[in-house]
Amino acid sequence: MQADEYDVIVLGAGPVGETLAGRTAEAGLRTVIVESELIGGECSYWACMPSKALLRPAAALTEARAVAGASQAVDGGLDAAAVFARRDGFTHHWKDDSQVDWLDSVGVDLVRGHGRFTGPRRITVDTSDGSPRTLTARHAVAVCTGSRAVVPNLPGVAEADPWISRDATSAHEVPPRLAVVGGGVVGVEMATLYQALGSQVTLLVRGEGLLPRMEPFAGEYVTEALREAGADVRIGVSAASVRREAPGGPVTVGLDDGGEVVADEILFATGRAPRTGDIGLETIGLEPGSWLEVDDTCRVKAMDDGWLYAVGDANHRALLTHQGKYQARMAGGAISVRALDKEELDTRPWGAHVATADTAAVPQVVFSLPEVAAVGLTAAEAERQDHRTRVVDFDLGQVAGASLFADGYRGRARMIVDVDRGHLIGVTFVGHGVAELLQSATVAVAGEVPVERLLHAVPAYPTMSEIWLQLLETYRS
Known part of the structure; x- marks a missing residue:
């Protein structure tokens, strides 16, 4: 078993992990990043970038239709194949060569494979070539493993093979009928997208309206626009069961009001959970699958000697890529100062080493129409x-x-x-x-x-x- 010692180990190479690793490497700390999937993470390949690449043509077409002189030139709807091809360009066809080159350019080592804690400051990686490798950290380990989509445990769900957000953003065909469960950001954006691409969308929202964490009028405007576009938006209705009789066949969604919706695919956009269930947290006294509570430098509060950090979605402060990268800049600076002891840690409000804007001034855009x-x-x-x-x-x-x-x-x-x-x-x-x-x-x-x-x-x-x-x-x- 190969063993290596680093100053900093970063678990997870999404935008958050990359940003943090870049900061600590820039400070002169020997840094390694561990990733089991593509370098660049959820945002680059299955979330922010592909979803916005997909939604932009729909926005451009809508805006053109709303301007006299331009609207007369608009003939027909979106070209789904071209929309998907544009998305593929932004995801680099799900290849991460350029991201690997960037890590190389900033002096961050990369270990591919699934990493787990096997004790304090120690990560054992089941590498892609099958040989385990143990990494130890002199100063810090940062958990930047992000979050995953949650599918509710409804009767028939497993057998129905539902979509999650990854499936919706990486699809290459438009289902004629799409049921979307959930009225948050993902549900709204994907309902907007697929209705524009030609699906007949049914959006099922169990609460009082769309976008419940925003001002009520925001959800009202979006609801009206979706309905005008032809979507069936049902408020106060929950999915109670799912049934797909044959692989690739239609899906029947049983509703809590006794009704049914029949679709060709069903997308669950019903929340996120931390990707901390299989990283060995139990070996360091923490609960597997839990959100990790941190201070404003993103240091895990439950770890007494201060070597463990959780940055981005894993700490549940603000589940947004730009906020995670902001945390990574703050945490990377804090780790570097503590490790090198070259300057005083700036913990003033809005200081150089504390994350406060992820609680007090969080910006968010919903790319609906x-x-x-x-x-x-x-x-x-x-x-x-x-x-x-x-x-x-x-x-x-x-x-x-x-x-x-x-x-x-x-x-x-x-x-x-x-x-x-x-x-x-x-x-x-x-x-x-x-x-x-x-x-x-x-x-x-x-x-x-x-x-x-x-x-x-x-x-x-x-x-x-x-x-x-x-x-x-x-x-x-």
Whole structure:
């Protein structure tokens, strides 16, 4: 058995693990990364990149149809084969050569295989060539193993061979009928995509509406748009059973209200669980399959001597790629400072070695049609946290830039002001093209920019960014 000693071992080579390994290697720490699948992880091959590559043609077509002069040139619908081929280019046809080259260029060693803890600071890897290899860490081990899709344990589910998000984003054919279970981000985006590609989509949502963690009006706009596109959106309905009589045959979904839905495929978009069930956590006194609670430097609280870190989805702070990479930058810096003892660890609020924006100013975009972009708290969350607030809403369609963007533009913006501190704590936009408005909102929330100062950040005319002027003037009135 080959044994190696490193300063830092990173378990998982998705965007989070790659970012952390790059930081510690840059600091001069001998770093190794362990990965059992493709280097680049879920985001690169089955989530962020392929899903957005698939959704962009649908958005472009929708936007063209909404502008007189362009709409007359639109003839027909999406070319599914071309849409899938474009996606394949962004996933590099599920090959990770370029990612491996990057690790090489920054001096990070790679061990391919499934890694498990076999004791403190020790990882044993069942390598791809069949020979076990043991790695030990002088300073830190970082768990960056991400999360996996959860499929509910319903009668008939296993035999029905349902889709999860990976199947939806890597498919090469469009099912004539698709049932989607779940009204969160994945469910909404995949329902949007496949309805645009020509499926008859039935979206089953057990709660009170789509996108339940966002402002209610966001889900309402998206629901209306999906229904206008031809999707059957059913609110307050749950899947109770699944039946597929023959491989490749239709799927019958039994509903809790006694009804049934028949589809050619069923996609479960019903949440995520940590990929920590088979990494040997029991050998270091932790519960297999658990989320790992961390401090603001992403160090696992349950490990007394401070060598274990959990970064990205595994710590359950914010299950978003950009937030995981942010954590990785902070944690990589903290690991390096602690290991090299060259400078003082910066643990001030918003300091150089602590992750705070993954709890206080989390931005997220839902690439539905229309888009939803939000950062910070919703009005309901602010109320639950006892903030004294003023909520300001404005019709995006009344902004000159939005009316130029699309004829009959429909959308809405909301900002939430903490009136005691005088700055924004939450912003939500709904409408076509609003994703690019989000960074300005994130700067305002994360930077705690006083509202009176924001009044001097003059938006260019005529752009959609003039929504800021309208929100702020409404707040002053």
